[in-house]
Amino acid sequence: MQDVKLIRNFCIIAHIDHGKSTLADRLIEMTGSLTDREMSAQVLDNMDIERERGITIKAQTASMQYKAKDGNIYLLNLIDTPGHVDFSYEVSRSLAACEGALLVVDAAQGVEAQTVANVYLAVENDLEIIPVINKVDLPSADPERVMLQIEDELGIDASDAVPCSAKTGIGIEDILEAIVARIPAPADDNDKPLQALIFDSWFDSYLGAVSLIRVMAGTIRKNQRMQMMSTGKNFEVLQVCQLTPKPLETKQLSSGMVGIVSGSIKSVSETRVGDTITDPKNPAKAPLGGFQKAKQMVFGGIFPIDASEYQNLKDSLEKLQLNDASLTTEPESSQALGLGFRVGFLGLLHMDIIQERLEREYGLELIFTAPTVVYRVGLKDGTEHKIENPSKLPDPTTIEYIEEPYVAITIHTPEEFIGGILKILQEKRGIQKDMEYTTSNRVKISYELPMNEMIFDFHDKLKSISRGYASMDYEVIDYRQGDLVKVDTLVNGDKVDALALICHRVQAPFRGRSLCKKLKEILPRQMFQIALQAAIGGKIIARESISAMRKDVTAKCYGGDISRKRKLLEKQKEGKKRMKQIGNVEIPQKAFLAILKIDE
Template sequence: MKHIRNFCVIAHIDHGKSTLSDRLLETTKSVSDRDLKEQTLDSMDLERERGITIKSHAIQMKYQHTDGVEYTFNLIDTPGHVDFSYEVSRSIAACEGALLLVDATQGIQAQTISNLYLAIEHDLEIIPVLNKVDMDTAIIEEVSDQVIDLIGCPKEDIILASGKTGLGVENILAAIVDRIPAPSGDPEAPLQALVFDSIFNPFRGVIAYVRVMNGRLKKGEEIRFVNTGNVYAADEIGVMQLENIPTKTLEAGNVGYVITGIKVSKEIKVGDTITHEERRCDKAIQGFEDVKPMVFAGIFPLDNDDFEDLRDSLEKLQLNDASLIFEPETSAALGFGFRCGFLGMLHLEIIQERLSREFNQDVITTVPNVSYIAYTKKGDKLNVRNPADLPDPTVMDYVEEPYINAQIITKPEYIGAIMNLCMEKRGILIKQIYLTTTRVELQFDLPLAEIVFDFYDRLKSISRGYASFDYQMDDYRKSDLVKLDIKLNGENVDALSALVHREKAEAFGRKICKRLKELLPRQQFAIAIQAAIGAKIIARETISALRKDVTAKCYGGDISRKRKLLEKQKAGKKKMRQFGKVEVPQRAFLDVLKLD
């Protein structure tokens, strides 16, 4: 066990994590030259296209140290985007050390700090690495000072590296052996293994990735999942290299996979503890946090016959992505579907994309919203995840909405524009700290509902990409929220309902009405599009009817003849409007949601 090292790489998005991981694999010859490609550990096409890591990946490497001993490294790669911080927390729980990667051209960014705090909470040994030092724009001295201020390490502990050229990779590998402690654990104790990830394989069923804390696991043994209470046989166990390599045993301190032939995705929970059925461990492994979804949206199949297929697809996705939460719901406009919880808007976008690519599911997503708490006059407390759940204004006392503590790190010249953006989003400035003369940290309290739509994109554009953003949930605060209904000819379209702040309701209502006027096809009768708060109409647009020119046959003659024909047509249109139904095309739903 003393020759094993388990570590992860933590960094802000786009600081070169995947490229450095490629160099580590290349230097340790864990992957043949033929199999090595850019972003080797990123297995999804989506990750390659966007250049981001979405799933954490684990891989085992062998390293020959200068003292002649061969060491086993288990690298657990982690995503960098704030929406995937749950993946990072799971990877960190399975490690003893972390490489803190900082881009030498950009310096410390918001998510670097956030992921670092996660690692410190788990008592991990931190190895600071400056990446991209070969670039002309690298400011090595300045960024080194930032790292020293952040973690208080001596300057000589910082390793200078380049994922592109391979500079400093040998020093990183040596530092992993020298600085990261070997895993502790007793191979003779009862089996205690942490499930830190799982994937679904259509041929083998669920594959659970585990870190063995104590004891040893042998092929064919009966194992129990502590939290779910299910018992299975370990059909195959092994270690993860680029391909899974089966082995006979997995001992304490090691990282590997277990295949039990489970076909139902709900039966394995990420964060569960595996133990032997005969000789059980005393308690489950602690310190694993439950995922807290931030953004909720309804996902509906284009065709209601695909409802069961969509359920299967979401269950399989949930296996690969434990932070996805869903429950069935129905909508008058869209039929049967699911109310899903996501960690943020990028997460929602990725899930939508994966449903389309991996499972051929074409879906409609309703207006994303966050979770509110409503209090009735009787003192009852209700969780509101959907505008339809909001109690009637006659019985409701007040509503509380979630606030976040946002941390923005930027250059001083963008402070004014960023403050304007945050104030527009109902933000409250908490503090402003100059980290260096060219970097300033702003902390705001912001309503979560205001940042789920377009906040991140607008922040990036006004700061020309120089602002980094990270947030933590803070608390719920009383707010003046109203339910905005969209009506077509007096009928509510529940899929377009939204909970908005009273100040912004009118502007939001006008925007949606205008958009619908552009998108809805004209009918034989006039269509009134209205935005309403309760019984009060706050915005309206009208789509005029398609009309036949009934007076075309009249040439000259008395006006009363023309009027008679027009009145007859008017009566027909009125009758048609009473019976006519306005169908909202699927395309319109998708386009209305892209308001900004």
């Protein structure tokens, strides 16, 4: 059994692109956990998308043996965390599995928004934080300024921060020594009933659902029974492994250790992140705190371009759900787009990743409708409904109130971009809460913002205004009543349900006009005139017309009486009228994306 005093569990927290995955590579390399042949860049990011975008989506773990200068061999468990705000619940579970954290800050960029958010999470979990200043080899590096920033903005003593360069390997041994010396060992609770925290799970085609666990108390052994405390279901433990980061079978995991367990569990939804595993023969009195069900914040429709691909889309979504329990799907049918699915995502990045994986890994050609949030709609009969699809909004005469979710948003930016950023925050119905200078030229802006304003194109606008220097972080705070209306889009008098949107009454005419103009550019001309209209209920608030393609029917008339030409033109006019009644307008994929760009 592993001596608990020689175990160190830690994670790395950082803003996107501050060198977290590279530092993990160097630590694994330095401790010899993988041979040179098995090493690759970003070894813990095993999805193509993670490598290309430089983001961590799924938390990974690596158990490393390190011989310290004091002569002892320590077991270091590195628990990798996703950096993006969409996965903040997974981050909080990963942090709950640790006793310490390496806070990685870029020596050139300094402290950014998600650094702050993740530090607060680490402080809430009572972790010992070791500041690490990465990329000190860059010409633009300024470690002294970054140390002051860490002390001022985060309130963490940075006098003993470890300078390093994960790329070149400078200072990696100092980090390992700091982990051994400064991060406390886990509590020795081997004699207590089993309590193990699931902080990640995924689906393996051979082993079924696999749980990544940290044993908080007791011991978990191969062939014993285990029980999930949130559902009460029992399974037999068929395999117990440590990750180095490749799986290495072991007979048991004792208190303080990190590893994976599997037991022919059919679905990832049985092994929920944050759940507690216990021994049914000697169960723990209470589960570990902090368990929540995944909350979907953004919803979008997914439809196959070719209707015959519907079954493939269904199978692909089921396969993705095996690996990602936070994804929710329900069948949906649209008059304009046929059969498809309404899919719930944790946030915009999560939506982006699922979209890319469906198209790339499963080779599907898809139409994605604009993302929407969940609205609470109170009716006059006293009932309340949750609506995530604008086309499902009840008749306006029956609605008492509509509530929309609000987010608290924090933006870190160099001061020269403040004006432009405040302007878009005001346009998006933001409420200013706070603005403070964290250093002489960096500003932290705090606002409250309706979430449906943020999900459209706020992030893109923020990045373009600040030339990529501003960083943002958000969390959902509450629901508030608003004067919201549904704007319908009519093409040739027919409502296109997939182009419906919910927005504030004041912005409805502007949004309606913009959408009609965009559609006029995108929709191909037909042999008959097409009317594009935006309407709130029965009231038309905007209109554009796409003129018909016209054949010159008078070309054969040369000379002669004008009435001959008139007769031909009248005949053409009649034909166009008839054609308009039976004509069908094909709406291309680009039109459904137009709704995302109507503010431009």
